Amino acid sequence: MYFPYLRGKQFELLALKELVISNKLSSKVIPIIEPLKPSSTLSNTLKAFVENELSIVTISNPSVGNFLLECQNKDKEAFRKSYEEILKNPSILLGIDLNNSDNIDVQIITKYADKLVTVCTDTESIPLHSQLIGTKAKYNLIKDSKEFSREITSNKVMLEDKFNAKKRNADYCAVQDELFSSDHLFYNSEGYLGFSDYSIIGSDYSEGGFAPYAIAIHIVYFDSNKKLRIKHFTSDSNDDYNDPAGKFQEAISKLANCEELKDINTDGLRELRLCYEDKRYPGLGSVKKMAIKHHLELMNSFLIAEGPQS
Incomplete structure (x- = not known):
């Protein structure tokens, strides 16, 4: 399986939504969204996956953007309630970025234990995976290195920046x-359930564009x-x-x-x-x-x- 990791900018979200609506994705592709801000585009994208019974991951503790902070604003109450309802759907998997340990909500790990996806690409976060997750996660996105695969042994997905x-x-x-x-050719024989990358954007994140x-x-x-x-x-x-x-x-x-x-x-x-x-x-x-x-x-x-x- 392929797990493209995308930040929740408008055009990344629109790309996913349009692919689902035009029936160009299947269960072989499970996108991961790191939401940047509460928006109708984010909600509509998630709803498109729900309506088409396809899985998608949303990171619960994003390390970029202002999603968590903005969700607390009074004018986002309607979005927050709608978003919480969407998360209950089986199609929506909950991502935990273990590299961003300060913003991990342990209650989410308990509440959504049957549909957790972890991201662990920092060796310093490996003990946290053992402490909080163990074998509970449906998928564990890790770097393709012995440092990770020796200790995170189940449901592994290799995550590498290929751009x-x-x-x-x-x-x-x-x-x-x-x-x-060439990860798509060898991931299975190397003991992974799937492979992941940052598509043609790369892992670096910047807030705004320029001419x-x-x-x-x-x-x-x-x-x-x-x-x-x-x-x-x-x-x-x-x-x-x-x-x-x-x-x-x-x-x-x-x-x-x-x-x-x-x-x-x-x-x-x-x-x-x-x-x-x-x-x-x-x-x-x-x-x-x-x-x-x-x-x-x-x-x-x-x-x-x-x-x-x-």
Whole structure:
């Protein structure tokens, strides 16, 4: 199984919601959301999974954003009550980030003991897993290392950041194609129930965006050995932040004419190609949404084709 780990920004949530509504995800893919703030987009995304009887994880103690703090505001009372009702549904699994030990609610561990998912990627948090969780969790997301697998032995999912992030988008011009991951080929034989990553975003988190000098579109694809590679389609006129629409056309034209992608027809890739054909710039958030949709749909199709062992 594949557990894509996404922060609850608007376009990440919309990517998940649109995939579920269009029937492009199955039980082979269980997304993990680290909510950033209480919003209707978050609620509607979770409801879409509930209505389609698909599992999704929401982190109960997020380490980024202001979700827990904002939920306490008086004007969020309606959201809070609705959210608590949603959490009762069997489709919604409860995530505990053991790396963020200060915000762990022990009552949640007891209340949702039958549908816990833990995240433990800091060696200092391993004793906390033994103390609070033991063998109770449905899934345990850990780093692929003996330090973790020796002590967290049941229901293991390997969590690794596979996105090779650059400081500037223009830096991707020098690395147009590279290996992304082979975890989907080996996780089962290495004793894991599934694999997890941060999709084409990476684990680094930043609050807001800014006008970039370069626009880069990150698209994954399978090579002839079924390894997942990633292409970085980058604009050429990167000396200033003027004309983002023009920069997008430079980048998307490379995607539209890419030989390795010509036979791939995911929803996300089709939407990107339509932007090229219509000479339309949808905005950076939508571009990211389309790239995420492509990645998750591609992995879903792979896992279905691989059969029961996935």
